Amino acid sequence: MQHLGGVNSAQRHEFSVILKTKTRADAELVAAYFKRFGMLARIASNNRSLHVTGTFGSSAAAANVRFERVKIGSESFTRTTSSPQFPPQIGSRIAATSISPGVRMRSLAVRPQFLVAGPQTGYGPGDFARIYDILPVYASGINGRGTTVDIAACNNIDPKDIRFFEDFYGLPHTIVHVIHVDGTTDQFGNVPPSDLEPTNDVERVIATAPGATVNLYVVPDCFTSQFVDMFEQIADDGHAVSMSVSYGLPEADYAVFGIAEDLFGQSKALEEIQDENITSFAASGDNGSWGDSLATGLVNILDVSYPASDPTVLSVGGTTVEQTLLGTRLFEYAWGGSGGGYSGIFPIPPWQSHTPGVASGLFKNVPDVAFDADPNTGAAVAWIVSLPPPIFPVGGTSISSPTWAAILALVNQNRRSRHSTDLTNVPRALYALQGTSAYYDITVGANGYFRAKPGYDNVTGLGVPNVAKLVKALQ
Numbered sequence: 001m002q003h004l005g006g007v008n009s010a011q012r013h014e015f016s017v018i019l020k021t022k023t024r025a026d027a028e029l030v031a032a033y034f035k036r037f038g039m040l041a042r043i044a045s046n047n048r049s050l051h052v053t054g055t056f057g058s059s060a061a062a063a064n065v066r067f068e069r070v071k072i073g074s075e076s077f078t079r080t081t082s083s084p085q086f087p088p089q090i091g092s093r094i095a096a097t098s099i100s101p102g103v104r105m106r107s108l109a110v111r112p113q114f115l116v117a118g119p120q121t122g123y124g125p126g127d128f129a130r131i132y133d134i135l136p137v138y139a140s141g142i143n144g145r146g147t148t149v150d151i152a153a154c155n156n157i158d159p160k161d162i163r164f165f166e167d168f169y170g171l172p173h174t175i176v177h178v179i180h181v182d183g184t185t186d187q188f189g190n191v192p193p194s195d196l197e198p199t200n201d202v203e204r205v206i207a208t209a210p211g212a213t214v215n216l217y218v219v220p221d222c223f224t225s226q227f228v229d230m231f232e233q234i235a236d237d238g239h240a241v242s243m244s245v246s247y248g249l250p251e252a253d254y255a256v257f258g259i260a261e262d263l264f265g266q267s268k269a270l271e272e273i274q275d276e277n278i279t280s281f282a283a284s285g286d287n288g289s290w291g292d293s294l295a296t297g298l299v300n301i302l303d304v305s306y307p308a309s310d311p312t313v314l315s316v317g318g319t320t321v322e323q324t325l326l327g328t329r330l331f332e333y334a335w336g337g338s339g340g341g342y343s344g345i346f347p348i349p350p351w352q353s354h355t356p357g358v359a360s361g362l363f364k365n366v367p368d369v370a371f372d373a374d375p376n377t378g379a380a381v382a383w384i385v386s387l388p389p390p391i392f393p394v395g396g397t398s399i400s401s402p403t404w405a406a407i408l409a410l411v412n413q414n415r416r417s418r419h420s421t422d423l424t425n426v427p428r429a430l431y432a433l434q435g436t437s438a439y440y441d442i443t444v445g446a447n448g449y450f451r452a453k454p455g456y457d458n459v460t461g462l463g464v465p466n467v468a469k470l471v472k473a474l475q
């Protein structure tokens with residue numbers, strides 16, 4: 001580790017404070033504390049968090065910390081040298097903060113090296129609709145209308161890319177609501193550029209649930225701390241049926257980088273999303289069972305990606321799917337890059353604890369479900385900045401996660417059409433269908449240490465969806 005010095009104390013600094021209660025009185029007490037240091041403290045509408053804006057100097061004084069710049073491996077970043085310390089009256093009301101900026105999260109989108117199946121542009125919406133049996137759902141009038149899917153991402157989209165994708169595949173035009181977090185837009189015009197990952201995520205949702213409303217939450221730097229803030233904003237808004245995040249970092253890196261506070265903060269914010277009955281999906285990772293540590297460069301240690309390993313999250317692994325000339329499934333097997341294993345931090349959730357086949361009966365197992373993710377049989381994405389061509393295949397478990405978030409939108413629209421409420425405790429409902437025709441069980445392939453097998457496995461989870469049967473089973 002190299003110490004690179006301190007930070008500019010006058011530089012702007014934003015962070016979240018997650019509270020232990022939902023009482024307005026507690027929120028106002030904590031807000032007043034930060035205001036004494038010249039900081040702005042906005043209380044969330046649910047009274048469970050504050051968004052605090054100040055400088056690094058005022059943040060250091062309020063939290064009794066020191067900020068430092070360090071370099072570990074190839075990563076240079078800012079962190080606190082210790083955990084925040086507040087007066088007992090304030091600290092007893094705080095569950096977590098995102099005060100330590102942390103390192104950048106990793107996008108889990110992968111470009112192919114060569115194609116082995118499917119069209120050269122990648123599988124389009126119609127291809128996946130045939131392979132995963134979504135066509136009967138569309139035929140019944142279910143396309144996600146009236147539901148909302150949230151996407152957590154870094155950088156931005158170009159609306160022209162989305163319109164090109166929709167026109168190319170004959171999809172209805174969708175207005176994507178971009179919600180800026182942590183100052184991505186301000187009076188200086190700090191608008192982040194378009195990027196492949198959020199473009200891919202949005203297009204996978206509208207390709208799967210073309211009638212759904214899409215909210216894209218964006219942060220400017222992709223820091224681990226900013227994901228705490230973004231998850232907090234999603235929970236505070238609380239309108240969606242599902243949320244997808246296609247970024248991650250090996251669990252071990254949080255300890256190596258000395259930013260465990262950010263992992264804890266993300267987990268607390270994800271609990272709040274769950275409390276709003278928003279189901280979180282996260283890409284399980286693209287390096288198989290191995291950690292691929294950014295901090296150490298090691299690739300031969302078993303590790304899982306966070307937030308996929310969080311017990312409030314449904315993690316989504318990857319497969320390789322090949323289609324027939326008629327567009328139906330020819331064969332599907334585990335993709336070698338599918339992140340999988342089990343957490344070294346988080347206990348096994350109740351809905352997974354009695355599942356035959358899990359590698360660990362004590363810790364959260366990854367993944368829960370799967371979808372095509374092999375970049376060589378990837379999904380079609382329109383990102384015109386890449387010309388030529390404007391549409392090309394993209395893989396990685398960042399394909400899988402937003403697709404499953406959109407599938408849940410189909411499930412809930414179908415339930416609403418039958419005058420039922422939205423599905424609650426989605427993980428428990430999905431695990432209750434293990435071994436049924438709602439899934440196509442993946443039994444061939446491996447991700448390094450773990451192998452696919454009949455039933456649950458730590459490469460593809462419960463399997464990939466037969467969407468028509470899944471929607472019917474959950475109606």
